[in-house]
Amino acid sequence: MDEKVVEQVRVHYAEAARAVLTRGEATSGSADAGCCGTDSACCGDASTLPAGEGAVFYGPDDAAQVPRAAMLASLGCGNPLVVADLLPGERVLDLGSGGGIDVLLSARRVGPTGFAYGVDMTAEMLQLARQNAAEAGATNVEFLEGRIEAVPLPDASVDVVISNCVINLSTDKPAVLAEMLRVLVPGGRLGITDVVAEDRLSAADRAALGDFAGCTAGALSRTEYLDGLVAAGFADAEVRFLDDAPTGMHSAVVRAVKPL
Numbered sequence: 001m002d003e004k005v006v007e008q009v010r011v012h013y014a015e016a017a018r019a020v021l022t023r024g025e026a027t028s029g030s031a032d033a034g035c036c037g038t039d040s041a042c043c044g045d046a047s048t049l050p051a052g053e054g055a056v057f058y059g060p061d062d063a064a065q066v067p068r069a070a071m072l073a074s075l076g077c078g079n080p081l082v083v084a085d086l087l088p089g090e091r092v093l094d095l096g097s098g099g100g101i102d103v104l105l106s107a108r109r110v111g112p113t114g115f116a117y118g119v120d121m122t123a124e125m126l127q128l129a130r131q132n133a134a135e136a137g138a139t140n141v142e143f144l145e146g147r148i149e150a151v152p153l154p155d156a157s158v159d160v161v162i163s164n165c166v167i168n169l170s171t172d173k174p175a176v177l178a179e180m181l182r183v184l185v186p187g188g189r190l191g192i193t194d195v196v197a198e199d200r201l202s203a204a205d206r207a208a209l210g211d212f213a214g215c216t217a218g219a220l221s222r223t224e225y226l227d228g229l230v231a232a233g234f235a236d237a238e239v240r241f242l243d244d245a246p247t248g249m250h251s252a253v254v255r256a257v258k259p260l
Helices: 003-023 053-057 060-064 068-072 080-084 101-110 123-136 173-183 203-209 222-232
Strands: 091-095 115-120 141-145 158-164 184-197 235-241 249-257
Touching: 003 068, 003 123, 068 101, 068 123, 080 101, 080 158, 080 184, 080 249, 091 101, 091 173, 101 115, 101 123, 101 141, 101 158, 115 123, 123 141, 158 173, 173 184, 173 222, 184 222, 222 235, 222 249
Parallel strands: 091 115, 091 158, 115 141, 158 184
Antiparallel strands: 184 249, 235 249
């Protein structure tokens, strides 16, 4: 694992979390904050700020269910809850849970008989997520410090794994895919949103389009993603692009099932 890249990613997202924690500042997709950005930024009173770049993937009903700071820290490239189709009573794990938006929304969907875990390596994001959970009054959630390559949960402990624009940030994706399979119960499923490259783009092409922390250089191609899921042991793997980005770098949904 490239620890230099890991540290760059950690610092990148720690800065984004501190902006929300200390100043109520959210960058609307600047390269210094999230994956899906332009060069614009905004700052000021948190109560009047636009949400983070990833908030565009959530509807007003979702926004009404989470604290404002969770929307401000939303830096993803999709809405994994649309993909995951969560059911009451299920146990959910969000890899790279950030400010907690997907964990909190998952907790509402699975209800009091279900549970939602979030794993993140960034202390500042964990602090923000726990603050958001307390403000939301969420009792069926837990945020754990750890890396998505070594999830701090037992084998076969969750029914669904979700993630939002995070797998591309890992420098050891086979380990991440193996961990997802390990923590899922037999018959459990993935519902992921991520940045995925067209097969025509080489690794050098992807690196030329953006850096690792900006969710570009580390993105897998569609075929690499599918092959990785199969190699890890998943079945019914699907990677579907959500846009027609001319760069060849797409927001995508990823689905797969752990065989019974």
